[in-house]
Amino acid sequence: MGVVEKIKEIEEEMARIATEYHLGLLKAKLARYRQQLLEPTTKSGPAGTGFDVQKSGDARVALIGFPSVGKSTLLSKLTHTQSEAAAYEFTTLTARVIEYKGARIQLLDLPGIVEGASQGRGRGRQVVSTAKTADLILIMLDATKSDEQRRLLEHELDAVGIRLNKSKPDVVFKKRTTGGITFNTTVKLTKTDEKTIRTILAGYKLHNCDIMIREDITTDEFIDVLIGNRKYVPCVYVYNKIDSISLEQVDKIARSPQSLVISCEMGLNLDYLVSRIWEELKMVKVYTKKRGAHPDLDDPVCLHTGSTIETVCNSIHRSLAPNFRYALVW
Ligand SMILES: Nc1nc2c(ncn2[C@@H]2O[C@H](COP(=O)(O)OP(=O)(O)OP(=O)(O)O)[C@@H](O)[C@H]2O)c(=O)[nH]1
Numbered sequence: 450m451g452v453v454e455k456i457k458e459i460e461e462e463m464a465r466i467a468t469e470y471h472l473g474l475l476k477a478k479l480a481r482y483r484q485q486l487l488e489p490t491t492k493s494g495p496a497g498t499g500f501d502v503q504k505s506g507d508a509r510v511a512l513i514g515f516p517s518v519g520k521s522t523l524l525s526k527l528t529h530t531q532s533e534a535a536a537y538e539f540t541t542l543t544a545r546v547i548e549y550k551g552a553r554i555q556l557l558d559l560p561g562i563v564e565g566a567s568q569g570r571g572r573g574r575q576v577v578s579t580a581k582t583a584d585l586i587l588i589m590l591d592a593t594k595s596d597e598q599r600r601l602l603e604h605e606l607d608a609v610g611i612r613l614n615k616s617k618p619d620v621v622f623k624k625r626t627t628g629g630i631t632f633n634t635t636v637k638l639t640k641t642d643e644k645t646i647r648t649i650l651a652g653y654k655l656h657n658c659d660i661m662i663r664e665d666i667t668t669d670e671f672i673d674v675l676i677g678n679r680k681y682v683p684c685v686y687v688y689n690k691i692d693s694i695s696l697e698q699v700d701k702i703a704r705s706p707q708s709l710v711i712s713c714e715m716g717l718n719l720d721y722l723v724s725r726i727w728e729e730l731k732m733v734k735v736y737t738k739k740r741g742a743h744p745d746l747d748d749p750v751c752l753h754t755g756s757t758i759e760t761v762c763n764s765i766h767r768s769l770a771p772n773f774r775y776a777l778v779w
């Protein structure tokens with residue numbers, strides 16, 4: 450039986466199961482097989498490496514969506530350049546840079562083939578691993594179509610370890626060579642329990658480790674901590690083609706969380722989309738200055754969340770960080 454079939458079998462079994470404990474075991478197994486599919490092997494096609502698109506600009510935004518939702522059209526509207534938008538499917542992979550408030554933001558137009566990525570299908574897998582390099586994901590949807598598209602995309606991204614609009618679970622996990630398992634919690638666990646967690650650890654042959662749980666996590670979140678290479682990425686749902694739906698529908702979508710409505714064709718709400726991108730990236734502008742002088746306010750270093758002083762050094766010059774001693778920060 451191949452890994453894909455094994456995954457299918459576990460998913461079917463999970464649908465029949467009721468106890469959190471048993472579910473937890475199946476989830477752990479499932480996570481392991483999914484991981485296997487993403488690892489480079491010779492038999493299941495190309496490795497899970499992304500498209501070789503050079504990272505440029507201060508932040509990277511990935512556009513993900515089904516074919517013909519309007520990704521290329523959006524890109525060409527935002528950058529005022531023609532990116533091969535066409536009324537047929539599977540046309541493009543393009544990267545464009547837009548400038549906003551002094552920041553250079555790279556937008557990736559990924560081909561509309563995410564479906565099946567978690568089952569190791571080559572190109573879909575590439576799309577997904579490129580998405581993992583993004584600081585923000587825009588899930589682009591056709592407002593005239595059903596929300597089934599959104600669920601499919603979310604499922605695919607989830608299955609390959611991308612966690613949308615979530616933060617890393619507050620759990621400390623340390624492997625040891627001896628000493629057994631130390632299990633501690635600072636909160637009451639209501640969605641999983643110690644027995645489930647211990648059985649999962651045994652399933653992963655982890656017999657010596659320290660665990661400190663500081664948040665009411667689910668079993669899935671615990672598995673995420675164990676597997677470790679999850680990407681926590683902010684995401685906005687962008688519903689395009691609102692020129693073709695009723696005002697009531699537009700209103701409803703616009704009010705749902707993390708969702709915004711646009712029409713590329715009619716140029717509706719595109720400015721708002723860009724300012725929202727900026728906001729979601731939580732960009733910070735840093736100005737450098739010489740002692741006793743005023744900073745040059747026209748030339749910021751733009752950072753996004755998670756950046757460090759080292760990031761600032763590297764964006765000024767490669768040789769700066771190795772010789773770095775201290776920084777004064779206002
Ligand atoms: N009605 C309407 N049509 C749109 C809008 N935006 C794009 N389209 C049309 O939708 C079709 C597909 O647009 P593309 O930009 O090529 O779609 P894509 O997402 O890049 O598709 P792939 O590259 O195949 O993944 C084109 O015929 C566009 O003219 C919009 O706001 N309203």
Ligand SMILES: [K+]
Pocket residue numbers: 516517521534535536537538539540
């Ligand atoms: K297209």
Ligand SMILES: [Mg+2]
Pocket residue numbers: 520521522533534535540541558
């Ligand atoms: Mg396209």
